[in-house]
Amino acid sequence: MRTQVGIIGAGPAGLLLSHLLHLRGISSVVLERRSRDYVERRVRAGVLEQGTVDTLIEAGVGERMRREGLPHHGIELRYGGAGHRIAFEKLVPGRAITVYGQQEVVKDLIAARLAAGGDVRFEVENVVPHALESEPYITFGDGERLDCDVIAGCDGFHGVSRQSVPEGVLTTFEREYPFAWLGILADVAPSSEELIYTRTDRGFALHSMRSPAVSRFYLQVPADTRVEDWPDERIWDELRVRLESVPGFTLTTGRITEKGVTPMRSFVTEPMQYGRLYLAGDAAHIVPPTGAKGLNLAVADVRVLTEALAAYFADGSTALLDGYSEACLKRVWRAQHFSWWMTTLLHTFEDEDAYGRRLQLSYLDYVTSSEAAAKTLAENYVGLPFPEDARLNVL
Ligand code: APR
Ligand code: PHB
Numbered sequence: 001m002r003t004q005v006g007i008i009g010a011g012p013a014g015l016l017l018s019h020l021l022h023l024r025g026i027s028s029v030v031l032e033r034r035s036r037d038y039v040e041r042r043v044r045a046g047v048l049e050q051g052t053v054d055t056l057i058e059a060g061v062g063e064r065m066r067r068e069g070l071p072h073h074g075i076e077l078r079y080g081g082a083g084h085r086i087a088f089e090k091l092v093p094g095r096a097i098t099v100y101g102q103q104e105v106v107k108d109l110i111a112a113r114l115a116a117g118g119d120v121r122f123e124v125e126n127v128v129p130h131a132l133e134s135e136p137y138i139t140f141g142d143g144e145r146l147d148c149d150v151i152a153g154c155d156g157f158h159g160v161s162r163q164s165v166p167e168g169v170l171t172t173f174e175r176e177y178p179f180a181w182l183g184i185l186a187d188v189a190p191s192s193e194e195l196i197y198t199r200t201d202r203g204f205a206l207h208s209m210r211s212p213a214v215s216r217f218y219l220q221v222p223a224d225t226r227v228e229d230w231p232d233e234r235i236w237d238e239l240r241v242r243l244e245s246v247p248g249f250t251l252t253t254g255r256i257t258e259k260g261v262t263p264m265r266s267f268v269t270e271p272m273q274y275g276r277l278y279l280a281g282d283a284a285h286i287v288p289p290t291g292a293k294g295l296n297l298a299v300a301d302v303r304v305l306t307e308a309l310a311a312y313f314a315d316g317s318t319a320l321l322d323g324y325s326e327a328c329l330k331r332v333w334r335a336q337h338f339s340w341w342m343t344t345l346l347h348t349f350e351d352e353d354a355y356g357r358r359l360q361l362s363y364l365d366y367v368t369s370s371e372a373a374a375k376t377l378a379e380n381y382v383g384l385p386f387p388e389d390a391r392l393n394v395l
Helices: 012-023 036-041 050-058 063-068 102-115 232-243 294-315 324-346 354-367 371-382
Strands: 002-008 028-031 070-072 074-079 082-087 097-099 119-121 128-130 137-140 144-153 171-187 195-200 203-211 214-222 255-270 277-279
Touching: 002 012, 002 137, 002 294, 012 028, 012 102, 012 144, 012 294, 028 144, 036 102, 050 063, 050 294, 063 102, 074 354, 082 371, 097 203, 102 119, 144 294, 171 232, 195 232, 195 324, 203 232, 214 232, 232 255, 255 324, 294 324, 324 354, 324 371, 354 371
Parallel strands: 002 028, 002 144, 028 119, 074 195, 144 277
Antiparallel strands: 070 097, 074 082, 128 137, 137 144, 171 214, 171 255, 195 203, 203 214
16 A cells, blocks of 8 residues: 555544645545544644634634634733733734634644545554665554555654664653642533633642533643542542632533543654654653643644645755754744743742742733733733744645
8 A cells, every 4th residue: 555645643633734735636544543433522732723724724623623612802811809801912912812722723634634534544463664774664454554655653742653763873851840730620600701721739739621512621630630539529620629719700510521630741853854864743742731732732733744745745845844843843842831831830849949939920010910921921912923834835
């Protein structure tokens, strides 16, 4: 079996890449180890940057997002008994975010690929990339083989692609955080129209949502937290304590439908390519979810990789492919810094001394009182514009 691009992983990166390549007349095969049902039901983040929204619409897969997604023009930072709105419409006019679950993006992309006759294979085992420096191919299943010109490693942080690069080629940069996030999905109307990021001495909490009837919450918890440590009643009690810290705000509770613990990690691998293997999304980098950048970075990588592959398959030019990693890493490191900054600004660190806690509160006072400082947060949060050379030339 042969295709132009062998794609490992059917998350947002792999599926969007397959779709964008299809729009450019480039063939691909997506090999995913989980079932379609699992991939479509996996609850992940839910904030789309302006650039991601534009990309999905330009690529013809944004119709349901436009109908069901929730445009947001600001967020609230809540600390010290007061709430402070970061108003995107004032700080970054014309740019906003859209709240739309990542699994919804995945469903839309799978539907688009299958409707176009795309080759997306689920429950594929034993996926292994080979001959990355010459004529690449992927083995999978029981001795099956996919020959391809290029392999895209879109298989996430725990995938096989990054591991298949020879020892000593990649440099990794990592930061672990001494806490995790307990994520909760609840069948209850949001208690606020916008997202609320709150910093308290007990820890961080986030009020988000998925629809007018579904709320999404996160609690900062110890890194070794087990879900069974947090029965529903304890979750609601802690969310109340951390969120009900301003006059007039009451948290509405309801049936919790999903809970899970997410470790917090910053990670980058350089370069994001080796031979004919190109890494995109979580396979190459991980950010703490505080800045809501994970999915959006995957989209940005895929936009750059699509342009590079389109140029290569059009006339054999490899300049953009050779520069893929460098082009992606500029945005990756900006998002890494922003995500680290939001995390250190809003979370409590047990080993932080009194001086450090005062610095944190001083920075929050600055961000919520200075237009210049708030603009910095806003422009990173809604997403910096894509550079021209990665603009999508959709047919
Ligand atoms: N073989 C085939 N598929 C694999 C393998 C493998 N060896 N290993 C992992 N996969 C699949 C996973 O099952 C998953 O569906 O690769 C896919 C990777 O998808 P994501 O982890 O969602 O990564 P990505 O597409 O880069 O999207 C990044 O997803 O995890 C979130 O927070 C992250 O929002 C960010 C987004
Ligand atoms: C979410 O709604 O899942 C979400 C929102 C904002 C974040 C992280 C997650 O920073």
